[in-house]
Amino acid sequence: MLYSKLFTKTTKEVSSDETSKNAQLLIQAGYIHKTMAGVYAFLPLGLRVLNNIENIVRENLNQIGGQEILMNGIQPKANWDKTGRWNTVDVLFKLSSQTNTEYALAPTHEEQISPLIKQYISSYKDLPDFDEENGVMPLAVYQIQTKYRDELRAKSGLLRGREFRMKDMYDFHKTKESQEAYFEYITQTYITIYNQMGLKVYIVDASGGNFSDKLSREFQVICDAGEDLIKYSETTNFACNIEVFEDIKASGKEIPVDIQEAKSAEVGNIFDLGQKWVKAFDTSYTDKNNKKELPWMGCHGIGTSRCMAVIAEIYSDENGLKWPESVAPFKYQMITNVNHKDDQKINNQIVKIAQSIYQGESEAEDLFEANPETVLWDDRESVGFGEKLKDADLIGCPLQIIVSKRSLEQGGVELKNRYTGDSNIIQIIE
RNA sequence: CGGGACGUAGCGCAGUUGGUAGCGCGCUUGGUUUGGGACCAAGAGGUCUAGGGUUCGAAUCCCUACGUCCCGACCA
Numbered sequence: 001m002l003y004s005k006l007f008t009k010t011t012k013e014v015s016s017d018e019t020s021k022n023a024q025l026l027i028q029a030g031y032i033h034k035t036m037a038g039v040y041a042f043l044p045l046g047l048r049v050l051n052n053i054e055n056i057v058r059e060n061l062n063q064i065g066g067q068e069i070l071m072n073g074i075q076p077k078a079n080w081d082k083t084g085r086w087n088t089v090d091v092l093f094k095l096s097s098q099t100n101t102e103y104a105l106a107p108t109h110e111e112q113i114s115p116l117i118k119q120y121i122s123s124y125k126d127l128p129d130f131d132e133e134n135g136v137m138p139l140a141v142y143q144i145q146t147k148y149r150d151e152l153r154a155k156s157g158l159l160r161g162r163e164f165r166m167k168d169m170y171d172f173h174k175t176k177e178s179q180e181a182y183f184e185y186i187t188q189t190y191i192t193i194y195n196q197m198g199l200k201v202y203i204v205d206a207s208g209g210n211f212s213d214k215l216s217r218e219f220q221v222i223c224d225a226g227e228d229l230i231k232y233s234e235t236t237n238f239a240c241n242i243e244v245f246e247d248i249k250a251s252g253k254e255i256p257v258d259i260q261e262a263k264s265a266e267v268g269n270i271f272d273l274g275q276k277w278v279k280a281f282d283t284s285y286t287d288k289n290n291k292k293e294l295p296w297m298g299c300h301g302i303g304t305s306r307c308m309a310v311i312a313e314i315y316s317d318e319n320g321l322k323w324p325e326s327v328a329p330f331k332y333q334m335i336t337n338v339n340h341k342d343d344q345k346i347n348n349q350i351v352k353i354a355q356s357i358y359q360g361e362s363e364a365e366d367l368f369e370a371n372p373e374t375v376l377w378d379d380r381e382s383v384g385f386g387e388k389l390k391d392a393d394l395i396g397c398p399l400q401i402i403v404s405k406r407s408l409e410q411g412g413v414e415l416k417n418r419y420t421g422d423s424n425i426i427q428i429i430e
Numbered sequence: 431c432g433g434g435a436c437g438u439a440g441c442g443c444a445g446u447u448g449g450u451a452g453c454g455c456g457c458u459u460g461g462u463u464u465g466g467g468a469c470c471a472a473g474a475g476g477u478c479u480a481g482g483g484u485u486c487g488a489a490u491c492c493c494u495a496c497g498u499c500c501c502g503a504c505c506a
Binding site (some may be wrong): 009011012013014015016017018019034036037085088089091092108110145147149151152153155160166227262269271299301310335337338339340341342349382384385386387388389390391393394402404405407 | 435436437441442443453454456461463464465466467468474497498500502503504505506
């Protein structure tokens with residue numbers, strides 16, 4: 001993409017009332033725009049990052065049998081009455097129509113998936129037992145969608161919004177064993193997902209809150225902007241929320257010697273919902289003996305926009321963002337320096353080389369993946385070179401390609417790693 | 431929802447004891463620049479969040495509402 005065609009602009013200054021690092025950087029670099037407290041619009045660069053994150057989630061869930069659907073933001077009140085949550089979920093946005101019919105703006109989708117799935121599971125044959133060895137996956141349906149929660153206090157940029165993006169998956173099983181085994185299987189998939197987006201997660205068991213009286217498991221990333229406090233160990237897989245640490249100690253469980261404490265952000269969680277929701281909606285099936293049975297249900301969330309915030313918090317420095325390649329809006333940001341004082345021949349050469357790199361015609365191995373889809377070319381002519389370098393650091397694509405008189409004198413184009421700061425000259429064969 | 435701070439040009443800010451608003455960035459035009467957010471010149475841009483009140487006179491003082499952020503509480 002040509003930078004000159006990008007409608008967003010970076011700014012030198014950012015509002016002092018956005019104090020969170022993720023919001024400041026993402027707004028300053030033009031990734032997001034604040035509409036109101038806790039509600040942000042995703043601009044071209046921001047949407048590319050969000051899409052990259054969500055595609056990582058998508059690909060991994062498809063591999064474990066997930067079938068993607070898209071449910072709705074607006075839901076009937078009746079469903080929420082049925083589970084009693086119309087009055088108990090205080091973050092529920094409620095709205096009414098011209099005819100005073102009431103609706104919920106969905107904060108989550110158990111109230112929709114349960115009656116939906118009821119239509120399609122009539123027989124035990126519709127609910128295969130999870131069998132990892134033979135590659136048999138259970139019925140698992142997911143969506144990646146915009147969610148709404150009436151938070152009393154939205155804060156920390158994309159970390160806690162009133163409108164945010166979330167993946168939620170729901171799985172249904174004949175047996176509790178299948179559900180529990182899949183719960184563990186998903187845990188492994190989640191670790192892979194977070195690793196692919198550059199996040200190291202700590203797994204913390206917690207109670208399910210008012211969501212479920214069963215087990216839930218949180219995925220925490222060490223991050224100063226986070227709202228949670230965890231105890232964890234680098235050498236073992238021990239991790240727990242600070243709130244339950246004393247209880248764990250009292251229970252006699254062994255505490256690792258390298259125990260540490262840190263602030264963390266919850267980037268996902270998985271729940272064992274038991275039969276609470278299927279009971280409420282009578283989501284039953286007929287078993288082998290022609291008997292009516294209720295399935296076992298699990299639900300699993302990943303806050304994709306929150307992941308974006310956490311990545312921005314962690315992968316950034318005083319100059320700006322430095323995205324992991326897997327989620328970066330572009331792999332390369334190319335800067336060309338055309339100086340009118342210079343020999344026109346050199347300027348022509350700079351543009352010609354940049355053009356061929358941008359079009360994917362470069363022979364150089366390190367630039368093999370360059371093309372208009374992977375390169376953000378800062379082709380602006382009236383902008384100083386220093387400003388382009390600043391912008392490249394702020395926007396934070398992993399690799400910067402610099403084509404200038406100086407780089408040509410050094411034998412080619414400069415390839416600079418945003419993360420390590422290393423740079424080297426790539427030979428260009430013309 | 432309790433406590434605190436704030437709301438002035440597109441953005442970031444200043445505005446003294448009350449006298450109808452200014453700076454930087456950005457933008458427009460022209461020119462010079464171009465390896466770390468350049469420079470000169472000339473411009474455009476405002477219902478000082480809104481509504482009341484005090485006053486001869488309010489961005490400034492008082493009240494109310496709305497908005498934004500921070501601390502806390504809450505947190506599928």
